[in-house]
Amino acid sequence: MCGIVGYIGSRGAYPILINGLKRLEYRGYDSAGVALQNGGVRIYRKTGKVARLEEFCKDKDTNGTIGIGHTRWATHGEPSDANAHPHISKYGDVVLVHNGIIENYTALALILNQCGYALDPREKTDTEILANWIEHIWHEQKKESTCTFEDAVRDSLRTVVGAYAIVVITPHDHQMIVANHGSTGLVLGIGRDEIFVGSDATPFIDYTKDVITIEDGQMAVLLEKGEYHIKNSEQKEIEPAIEKVLLTLEEIEKGAFPHFMLKEIFEQPKTIADSMRGRISLANSKVLLGGMKIHEERIARARKIVFVACGTSYYASLIGEYLIETLARIDVQVEYASEFRYRNPILGEDDVVIGISQSGETADTNEAVKLAHTKGALVLGICNVVGAMMSKINDGGTYTHAGKEIGVASTKAFTAQLTVLSLFALWMGRTRGMIDENKYQILLRELESIPASVEKVLAQDALIRDIAKKYYQSTNAIYLGRGINFPVALEGPLKLKEISYIHAEGYPAAEMKHGPIALIDENMPVIFIATEGEYLDKVKSNMNTVKSRGGKIIAIVTEGDTEISSLANVVVPVPKVSEIFSPFLTVVPLQLLAYHIAAFRGTDIDKPRNLSKSVSVE
Ligand code: F6R
Numbered sequence: 068m069c070g071i072v073g074y075i076g077s078r079g080a081y082p083i084l085i086n087g088l089k090r091l092e093y094r095g096y097d098s099a100g101v102a103l104q105n106g107g108v109r110i111y112r113k114t115g116k117v118a119r120l121e122e123f124c125k126d127k128d129t130n131g132t133i134g135i136g137h138t139r140w141a142t143h144g145e146p147s148d149a150n151a152h153p154h155i156s157k158y159g160d161v162v163l164v165h166n167g168i169i170e171n172y173t174a175l176a177l178i179l180n181q182c183g184y185a186l187d188p189r190e191k192t193d194t195e196i197l198a199n200w201i202e203h204i205w206h207e208q209k210k211e212s213t214c215t216f217e218d219a220v221r222d223s224l225r226t227v228v229g230a231y232a233i234v235v236i237t238p239h240d241h242q243m244i245v246a247n248h249g250s251t252g253l254v255l256g257i258g259r260d261e262i263f264v265g266s267d268a269t270p271f272i273d274y275t276k277d278v279i280t281i282e283d284g285q286m287a288v289l290l291e292k293g294e295y296h297i298k299n300s301e302q303k304e305i306e307p308a309i310e311k312v313l314l315t316l317e318e319i320e321k322g323a324f325p326h327f328m329l330k331e332i333f334e335q336p337k338t339i340a341d342s343m344r345g346r347i348s349l350a351n352s353k354v355l356l357g358g359m360k361i362h363e364e365r366i367a368r369a370r371k372i373v374f375v376a377c378g379t380s381y382y383a384s385l386i387g388e389y390l391i392e393t394l395a396r397i398d399v400q401v402e403y404a405s406e407f408r409y410r411n412p413i414l415g416e417d418d419v420v421i422g423i424s425q426s427g428e429t430a431d432t433n434e435a436v437k438l439a440h441t442k443g444a445l446v447l448g449i450c451n452v453v454g455a456m457m458s459k460i461n462d463g464g465t466y467t468h469a470g471k472e473i474g475v476a477s478t479k480a481f482t483a484q485l486t487v488l489s490l491f492a493l494w495m496g497r498t499r500g501m502i503d504e505n506k507y508q509i510l511l512r513e514l515e516s517i518p519a520s521v522e523k524v525l526a527q528d529a530l531i532r533d534i535a536k537k538y539y540q541s542t543n544a545i546y547l548g549r550g551i552n553f554p555v556a557l558e559g560p561l562k563l564k565e566i567s568y569i570h571a572e573g574y575p576a577a578e579m580k581h582g583p584i585a586l587i588d589e590n591m592p593v594i595f596i597a598t599e600g601e602y603l604d605k606v607k608s609n610m611n612t613v614k615s616r617g618g619k620i621i622a623i624v625t626e627g628d629t630e631i632s633s634l635a636n637v638v639v640p641v642p643k644v645s646e647i648f649s650p651f652l653t654v655v656p657l658q659l660l661a662y663h664i665a666a667f668r669g670t671d672i673d674k675p676r677n678l679s680k681s682v683s684v685e
Contacts, residue, residue, distance in 0.1 A: 068252070068428065068681045069152070069166040070094040070138040072270045073234045075243045075289050076261025080134030081124070083263070087270025088117045088138045090319060093327075093473045093673070093680045094166075094266060095140025098151035102162045103131030108238045110162065112151035116674065132291070133243060135234045135264075137164035140679035143172075144192040154195045156202035157184055160237055161219075163201070166266060167231030167250050169193035175200045175227070197227065201235065217288050220244045221302070224286075232281070234264055246286040250456075252428070253281040257309060260293045268312040269319050269471075279307045280454065318471050326672045328474030328566070332658050333525055336518035338469040338479040339651065342486035343515065352508055354494035356487075358447075358463045362419075365445050367498045370417040371398040373444070375407050375435040377682070379477040379561060380423040383484035385554035386650050387423075390488055393647055394496035394510075404435035405685070414442040421447045421464075425472060425480035426681030427455025434685065436460055449487050451480050465491075475678050476565045478658045481558065482521070485651055489514055513644060517651050520642040524655040527639055531656055534621055534637055535663030538592045544569060545583060545618075546657070547576040548596035549606055555596055555650045559657030566665040566675045576602075576609040589617040594660070595635070596653045599625040600646035610634050621660075623653050 070091025074080040084101045092099075099120040100112030111127055113120040117138060137152035144150040152164040169175070172193035176186045179199050186196055205219030216237050230249030236242075245264055247253045256263035256271035256278055263271035268278050281287055284300030299305050324330035346355050359366065372391060374384035381403060388399040402412075404422070408431065414420065420439035424432045427450035437460055440446050448457040448464035451472065458464065469483035493510055496502040502510075538544075544563060548556030553575045560571030574583055576595065587593065593613045597606045607630065613620055614634055622635035625643045632638045641652040665672050 068094045068679050069140050070266045071164045071166050071232060071234055071253075071264065072136040072266075073134065073243055073245070073264030073289075074261070075133045075291055076258060076293065077132055077291070078261065079129070080131050081129035083271070083274075084134050084136035085117065085121050085124075087263075087265060088120075088136050090269040091266055092117055092138050093475055095138055095679045096674045097139045097141040097146030098148065099136070099138045100151045100153050101134055101136040102153040102155075102236065103129060104133040104236055104238060105131035108155065108159070108162050108236065110153050110155060112148050112153070114146055114148050114151065133236060133241060135162070135164050135236055135243070142168065150192050152194055154192075154198040156198040158202060158206075160205060160239065161198045161202040161235060162237065163194065163198050163233055163235040165194040165197060165231055165233045166252055167229060169197050169227055169229040169231060171228040172196040179203055193229070197233070200227070216240050216242065217244060220246065221286060224248065232266070241291050243289040244286065245281055245289065247281045247283055249283055255279040255281065255287065255289070255295065257295075258293060262289045262293055262295060264289070268314055272312060272314050272319070273316060276312050277309050278312045279309055314471060319473065325666075326474065326662070328476055328478060328662055328672050331472055331474050331479045332655065332662065334470070335479050335482050335655065336522045336525070338483050339486050339521060340518045341468045341470065342483040343490065344468070346490055347511055347515065352511055354490045354497070354511070356465050356490060356494055358465045359491070362445055362447070362463050363498060366419055366495065368417070369397060369419040369445070371400060371419075373400045373402060373412070373414070373418060373420045373439070374423060375402050375404040375420060375432055375439070376423040377404050377429050377431055379481050379558060380425060380432070380484060382554045382558040382561070383481055383488065384423050385557070386485055386551060387488035387492070389551040390492035390647055391495060394492040394502055395499050396501045397495065397499070402435070404429070405431040407435045408438055412438075412442070414439055414444045416443040416445070418444040419447060420444045421449060422457055422461065423449045423484055424455075424457050425451045425477055427452045427457035428681040430682065430685045433457055433460060449484060451483065474673050475675055475680050476562055476661070476672075478562075481654065482651055486514075489648065510645065513648060517644070517648055520644060520652055521655060524641050524652050527656065528659055531639060531659040532663045534639070535660055535667055538619070538621070539567070539664045539667035541569060541590065541592050543586065544571040544592045544594060545579070545586065546571065546573040546594045546596075547579055547606075547609060548573070548653075549576045549602040550600060551647060551650055552596040552598065552600075552653055555653050555657065558654055559594060559661070562658055562661035563664065565678060566661055566670055566672050567668050568670065568676070569664065576606050579609060580612065584612065584616070587613055587616045587618040589619070591618050593618040593620050594657070595620060595622040597622045597624050597631050598641060598649050598653055599628075599643060600649065607631065607634065623656050
């Protein structure tokens with residue numbers, strides 16, 4: 068996923084573009100670039116982060132009131148200055164930025180080459196070929212008739228296959244064209260005499276809160292003085308809805324925190340409460356999940372529930388499996404979305420498939436959801452970003468309401484997913500008569516108290532920082548947990564790997580003796596999740612095994628524990644809660660541990676290498 072910005076108005080475009088790109092950097096940071104129109108088009112591009120581009124532009128001419136910019140997550144072509152956007156066509160008539168994939172770019176390059184363009188598709192990116200394709204169509208059409216820039220963009224896109232959002236300018240006209248085909252990341256910010264463009268509203272919320280979403284199939288021509296014309300896929304001009312964006316500057320700024328990740332970890336008491344807000348009726352203490360309620364009857368009689376997700380959302384789904392199987396006694400299957408799609412899964416109309424995604428834009432998850440639809444299953448979505456693709460392709464679902472997550476490593480979105488999954492499991496358990504009213508009420512009250520318990524875990528930050536200081540030079544780590552905390556033992560190492568680049572693996576605690584035990588020596592930190600619960604005695608015996616081989620034990624324990632404290636090198640106590648809700652508390656120390664280890668190692672925590680906040684390519 069890449070980030071795109073644009074500005075057309077009367078102010079200097081450059082500072083708006085650069086600040087906008089910085090806010091979109093979470094989407095990709097392999098390279099960045101801007102193009103400014105001012106009696107011709109000047110393009111500046113640099114490998115690396117936006118700050119590098121800004122430094123490069125310091126002594127350059129950055130005048131111009133029309134401009135476009137891009138921050139890239141490389142998919143086609145290595146991260147390099149040459150592959151950075153914006154791209155300009157061979158004869159300099161078309162300049163564009165692009166987010167997405169042009170699937171038939173090789174075929175387009177072949178046609179272009181027959182017409183005198185020397186574009187080797189093995190060396191050129193899909194975007195570069197698209198810029199030339201638009202120019203070629205424009206030149207061809209001009210031979211026969213008067214053809215405008217708008218006509219050229221529209222007609223050239225008819226032959227383009229893929230999912231993309233583009234912003235295009237030309238040195239010949241004071242206008243900008245934006246188009247969306249199969250992407251959800253394209254919005255306009257409507258100012259008084261100016262228009263902003265962004266992959267989302269973050270680049271321009273300090274200028275305007277009035278937003279128009281450019282929907283799939285739409286194309287818009289933006290003119291100076293704030294004029295715009297939007298056409299749908301049938302080329303009919305439409306009157307778009309202008310929405311007020313709710314995002315605040317505070318939400319997209321770090322405030323007193325050194326990194327977004329730390330800010331988002333500390334936001335969790337609030338975001339868990341936000342995920343619950345309005346979903347537990349005050350009148351009769353019942354779970355209310357509006358977007359699912361309409362399918363209540365079909366969900367209640369489901370033969371099985373299948374979760375499809377990737378990464379952290381996949382681990383949240385594994386916890387959902389425990390919750391639903393425990394509380395609602397229904398068969399649950401959890402699938403990596405990317406694998407599920409290629410297995411010809413056995414599904415029918417008695418099954419419920421639930422896609423889980425923070426961004427709602429993960430291509431593998433969305434494609435899995437679409438596949439489930441074709442097989443007749445009821446398809447639900449749990450996603451965080453309001454209006455994301457996932458919310459448009461399912462039969463119903465619910466938002467997690469964690470607010471904007473900017474740190475690339477997901478934290479508050481995970482606990483918000485756990486909140487919705489807990490509510491869903493309780494609701495299903497009660498609807499199916501698997502838990503009695505008394506237990507239902509007790510668990511609901513306990514769920515409501517989770518934010519306060521998470522607050523107590525956060526108070527252990529200094530202790531966790533000390534642990535990180537001791538272990539940050541380790542080159543490997545093992546995480547072990549059982550039952551509902553086994554998925555937490557998978558999420559912990561994912562966080563560590565992503566931001567500290569330390570190799571780490573998670574296993575079910577008992578599985579350790581079937582191989583990973585060979586790795587244990589006096590240099591191996593082993594992180595145990597050893598809170599009170601059904602399997603604690605078994606976990607203790609796994610811990611003894613590690614201790615006897617010299618492993619260094621860091622244990623997450625229940626407050627008041629004395630036994631594990633005598634086995635482990637160091638313990639982090641968390642409040643006592645019912646086992647089914649323990650992941651809310653056990654994951655927080657692991658998020659903080661990964662954070663502090665990465666901070667000691669001096670990595671770029673919010674923008675770890677090679678990653679992107681959402682992976683909209685398969
Ligand atoms: C981990 C992380 C990724 C995402 C994964 C799925 O910290 O951020 O593993 O969880 O790419 O993304 P979503 O949830 O947006 O579908």
